[in-house]
Each structure stands twice: as structure tokens, then as C-alpha cells.
Amino acid sequence: MDGLVDCFAGSAVTQEALLEREFEQRLAECPTLAFRVAVSVLRNQAEAEDVAQEALLRAYRGFRRLRDRDRFRGWLVRMTWRLALDRIRSITRRQRREQVPLDSPAPPTPEELAKSSEFSRRLYAAIDSLPEKLRITLILSTIEGHDLGEVGRLLEIPTGTVKSRLHLARKRLAEVLNAL
């Protein structure tokens, strides 16, 4: 009976260990990706780190349910994006309740202060006003160094669609900022 139990224990533990190892491998370069996706929405380091951690934790918990493991990065990106949007909405609601100015979710760091020029403020507002599809395409294509094929894989859309969305996003930003 002990042998039998060891056999059960062995198979269960081995399966878990394999799963964890696979997750570790896929995770290697993902924390920064998740963080950058989150920061593109939240523009606050602490909040972005928290959201990225939450997304990674969910990815870890749901990893065994992911059928096609090659889609892990795209899955993580979309999950982080959604979590970040949820977080920004909740911050906005909280700020409305507390009547805090909307553009100061937390005290900015010196780096954030340095970047908070008037142009950046306008640019961020213009990015926020983009339709979600254009926005995430623009963000991911910047993160991925304009590797449109990789962006297509992450978003599960054809490269041509990525290209046209990116083009449209830049055009809209230029139109908005040119009009100001």
C-alpha cells in the first residue's frame, strides 16, 4: 500500500514540477513586458508593478488551463491590459469620490516629473483617447521594437492589420496634436 501511495504521490509531484518548470521558462522575460503594458495605461510605477504582479499571479494560477502554451505571452499581455484598464477606472472613480485632480494618481517620482512636460501630457491624453485596438497596437509595437509580426502573434491578428492599425494610430495622434 505504501508503494502504491508513493506511486500516486510521485506522479502528482512530477506533473506539478513539470508544469512549474514550463511556467518558469515562459516567465523568464515576461515580468518586464507585463510591467510595460501596465505602465502604458497607468503611467505610475507603483500601480503598474502591482498590476503586473497580479497579472503574473493569475497567469501562474491559470497556466494549467492554457491549452496552447505558445500563446502565453499574448495571453499575459491581454490579461495585464485588462487589469490595468480596470485599475485605472477604479483609480478614476476613487479620485472622483475624493475630489482629487484626475492627473495625479500618486506623487510622481523625479523621473516621472522630468518626463511630465506639456507635450507629454498632451500626448498621453491623445493616446488615452485612441480606440482600444489602436492603442494596444501602438503600445505593443513600441515595446516589441516595431516587430509587427510579433505584435500580430501577441494580439492574434494578421500582420497587415497590425500595420494598418499602427498607421491609423500615429495618424490620429498627429491630427490631435497638430490641431492643438
Place this chain on the structure above:
Amino acid sequence: MRCEQYRRLVIEAILGELDKEVLVQFETHRASCEACQADFCRVRELLDSIDRGVLDMLDVQPSAKFGAQVRHRLSESSAEQRLPAQLWLPAAAGGLAVLAVLAFLFSFKSSLPHTPNSLQGSAQVAEKQVALSPIATAIVPGPRASADKMPVSQIRPLKSKNERSESKRSIAQLMPVVIVPPNEWAAVTSLAADISRGRVSLDPIRVANVKSIEPREISSSELPVFEVVSMDDQDHLSDSQIR
């Protein structure tokens, strides 16, 4: 081309969207108008600034502690996930040992001639066990003789009160009954699923949403064939949990 028309087209021209014919007109006007030439340069700079601005926005590194925090949260979650497994393995071992003993006793008892009194006594004990169990709301019975041929999908939750009381009577006749505590049911399901998938060589096992186990009979390999029946959550009975 006039200046007004030119300005409407300047972004498209820089992004390379203009038709050849329109582009020629555009370029002709740009060469002849200083203001529009300046405007062209300004918009091109604006597009560069946009690209740089987006890049700057994302050129943020997570803090030094970020990696460690991620590891910490993942290991916490990992420990939470492993904890039940660590608990259930000894519990499952114990459960199997108990089942083996009970099945042996059961088969020994079955080989003796039946007396109405002993059957009634067993029934009372079983009823008591079911009644004492805080998770026992209903039991899924199966015909004893055909239990080991019954597909999993036929093990179904009980809906009506009549069915439930009927099932209690049935279970009472299928002594002994082992009640599995709620915190061990996932473990037992997983173990049972491994058996049913043939990962371990035991005789077939019937699994529903597990809350109790009934040993049915001794298999040819001297290991118990048992049916795992739901004592709770009948409405959530799901085969997917064991596949």
C-alpha cells in the same frame, strides 16, 4: 494646390498615404511655398516627437525589488496550491488503507449467511454515519451488482426528497460507508481520476463529485473497487473534474 488643401494632406503625405498624382501636386506646392515647407517640417517633427514620446513613456524599468516581489508572490501562490496536495497524500494513503481493510471485512462478511438482524444493525450504523456527516445531504446510489459497469455519466445527482431517502436506504445496505472530510475530497478525486485514466493499475473506479466513498467489493487483484459518490453539491456534478 492651395495652402489650405495642402495642410489637410500633410500628415498623409508624411505617412506615405498619398496617391502618386496627388503627391506630385503636393510636392509642387511645397517647393513653391515657404510657409507650407515649414509646416511640413513641423508636422514631420511632430510625428517623430510622438514616436519618441511613446518610446519614453514605455522606457521605464520596474524597480529593483519588482523581480523579487514577483517571485515572492508566485512562491506564496505555489505553496497555497501545493498545500492541499501535501495534505491529501497522507490522507489518501490512510483512506486507501482503511478502504482495503473495510473491503476485506466486507467481503468476509458477505461470504457469511445473511441474517435480518445483522443487516438491520448495519443499516442503522450507516444511517447514523450519514446523519452525523455535516456534508451529507444526499447520496448517489447505484445498483450494487452493476456498479462497476456503470459509466461515470450515469452517476447523477439526486433531485427529489424521495430519491434522497431512497438513496440513504440503499447506502445503508451497502456497508461499510466511509465519509471523506470536505478538505480531502479534491485529493481523492484526483487520485480516483488517475486510477480511472489508467495511470495507475487499479480496477475501475466510479467518481462523482466526491464527498464519500463506498467500498463495493474486492477485486480480482485483492484491491478494492469502490464507488465515490457525491454527498454534497449534486447540482454541480461534473465529469470534467475527473477527466
